Amino acid sequence: NNKQQTIHFEVEDTGPGIAPEEVDKLFTTFGQTETGRKSLEGTGLGLAISQKFVHLMGGDITVSSTLDKGTTFAFDIQLELSKATEIKIPQESRKVMGLAPNQPNYRILVVEDQPANRLLLVKMLTSVGFEVYEAENGKEAIALWSKHSPHLIFMDMRMPVMDGYEATKRIKSHLKGQATVIIALTASALEQDRIVILSAGCDDFMRKPFREEVLVQKIAQHLGVRYLYEESGTKEKKERIQGELRTDEMQEDCSNQSLDFHLSQMPRDWVAQLHEAALKCLDHVIIQLIEQIPAAHAPLANTLEEWANNFLFNQVIDLIQSAQARESKLALSN
Structure with a gap:
């Protein structure tokens, strides 16, 4: 068949x-x-x-x-195999560009013990325009909640020191805590876990991994936040312009030299640090390493910065592996 x-x-x-x-x-x-x-x-x-x-x-x-x-x-x-005509193309969701004007300064607390997950959430929320605080366990969360009075808390439920269940119960035991929206973050899909989460005092929950549109929808649902959206035509025009700029920059700056070449000019120890940072999804470490790239290798710096800002860690890893494979082949041929 x-x-x-x-x-x-x-x-x-x-x-x-x-x-x-x-x-x-x-x-x-x-x-x-x-x-x-x-x-x-x-x-x-x-x-x-x-x-x-x-x-x-x-x-x-x-x-x-x-x-x-x-x-x-x-x-x-x-x-x-399916015929192309049988495939339903989902409607494109509108990308949130920021907060609509004339709204309160919304404060959000992210509580997550995994650094990569916490960083991703913080980046998403700050890029929209929220004032964001972060904690890596329930004990830190209670202290930050008491100090900053966030409107909403994204609470991971499984953490060391103090888990999300205990932190939620303590926050909700205060009169001020009753006004704080707490949305649980959980990898569990079990109905009984959902019941336990809500009975602990959480107002809602999101299953991990989640999409950005779900995140902003939950915030709007509970806080009444209004967003500014990117129009489809604007997005297409922006992508076309960015594509043309990248093409021009590559033609002008690269001078027919690949990113592999620029990477091969960097110290081995630096490349190893870059590889480790990409594997651990540490975009801030990658940005720090980019600052060490000489001006002569600006195309490498520009590309890595774009990838780090867009969390394209796999492309960083692929570039390093490609350069290493090329280097190995050259060594064997010699």
């Missing part, structure tokens, strides 16, 4: 890895490895549910892992 195609999927990480004797626990309900228990994250249901979904599609998830290096999950499924 020409319409049937085998699609191969792989998900790879560079984490602590899984011991061989613990691999069998991965797909059991509520089963967790030693690494999972130490991270204080997850319920032991994600992979069990994922395996059931893949089984329903006729596949099977396999695991390959090396301790201290990482893990790869993979599966194959048979899919039937």
Whole structure:
């Protein structure tokens, strides 16, 4: 059948890895490895549910892992090709450009123990125009809430020191806390967890990962915030102009020299630091490293800055790996 195609999927990480004797626990309900228990994250249901979904599609998830290096999950499924006319194109959601004028100065507190997740949330909210504070555990959250009286709190529920459940209960026990909107951030999809979250005092919840449009909609729902949106025609014009500018800059600045070349002129230690920062999604570290790039390699600095500002960490990683592969080939040919 020409319409049937085998699609191969792989998900790879560079984490602590899984011991061989613990691999069998991965797909059991509520089963967790030693690494999972130490991270204080997850319920032991994600992979069990994922395996059931893949089984329903006729596949099977396999695991390959090396301790201290990482893990790869993979599966194959048979899919039937669809005609282009059968594909429904979703309507483009309007991008929020900022806050509409004549509104209060909205204060938002982000409580999240994972630095990358916290940074992403803070960047999203500050780019819209909110006044944002951040905390990495419930204890810090209570102190910042008491000092700044935020209108809304995005509260991760699973954190060290003090979790989101306890922090929410303490905040809501005060009269001032009753006026503070608390939206729980959770990776759980279980109905009973939703009930526990709401009974702890949270006004609403969002499941991770979430889309930016969901984030701004939740804020508008609870605070009545009004936004300024980017019009479709404006967006297309802006993208065309930016594309033309980038083309002109590459033609003028690169002088037929690739980004690989500019990267190859940087110290190995600097490249290693850049690679580590990209793997950990640390855009502020990448910006600091960009400041060390000589003016002669401005095309590299400009490109990395654009990628960091747009959280395109995979492109940074791909560039480094491409340059290293090219360097290895040249070394072998010599």
